Amino acid sequence: xxxxxxxxxxxxxxxxxxxxxxxxxxxxxxxxxxxxxxxxxxxxxxxxxxxxxxxxxxxxxxxxxxxxxxxxxxxxxxxxxxxxxxxxxxxxxxxxxxxxxxxxxxxxxxxxxxxxxxxxxxxxxxxxxxxxxxxxxxxxxxxxxxxxxxxxxxxxxxxxxxxxxxxxxxxxxxxx
Numbered sequence: 001x002x003x004x005x006x007x008x009x010x011x012x013x014x015x016x017x018x019x020x021x022x023x024x025x026x027x028x029x030x031x032x033x034x035x036x037x038x039x040x041x042x043x044x045x046x047x048x049x050x051x052x053x054x055x056x057x058x059x060x061x062x063x064x065x066x067x068x069x070x071x072x073x074x075x076x077x078x079x080x081x082x083x084x085x086x087x088x089x090x091x092x093x094x095x096x097x098x099x100x101x102x103x104x105x106x107x108x109x110x111x112x113x114x115x116x117x118x119x120x121x122x123x124x125x126x127x128x129x130x131x132x133x134x135x136x137x138x139x140x141x142x143x144x145x146x147x148x149x150x151x152x153x154x155x156x157x158x159x160x161x162x163x164x165x166x167x168x169x170x171x172x173x174x175x176x
Contacts, residue, residue, distance in 0.1 A: 001037055003021060003036075005020075005041070006040040006041070007040075008040065016041075020039055024052075024078075027085075035054060035056035037052060037053065039051070048070040049066040049073060050064070051064040065077045127149055129151070129152040132151065132160060136168055139162070156173055158171060
């Protein structure tokens with residue numbers, strides 16, 4: 001797995017990088033050799049945020065944690081990634097190397113995590129061509145965290161969403 005580091009307002013020491021590589025080595029047998037991991041470490045006041053994004057073919061796993069110590073945040077992020085993979089085990093078997101996921105988890109972990117997704121509500125929405133600013137306004141008016149619309153400028157389906165930091169994000173559909 002190729003690992004890329006990004007440090008924001010902090011200098012990463014070699015022992016931290018070694019620790020990241022050791023922790024991510026656990027995932028090597030689950031992903032192809034083309035897999036890449038992007039590790040972003042941010043220091044803000046006395047809080048350290050570690051974010052890891054793993055990309056392999058069309059799969060993307062992302063986890064983030066903020067704690068007072070960088071190593072604690074790293075441990076938490078690795079745990080979150082492990083839970084994501086365990087939770088989606090049956091769906092992932094079709095995409096990742098066959099048999100490797102059983103080697104990675106114990107049978108009790110697999111039995112505990114196997115659950116079907118349950119859709120409890122289905123809703124039809126009318127999408128119309130509007131600008132991004134209009135979409136954010138409508139999203140705020142209905143007090144939702146996201147809003148799907150047809151972008152009047154690009155004529156494609158987009159989604160605006162409210163981020164945890166209070167800003168907004170825009171998702172634009174793209175095919176490979």
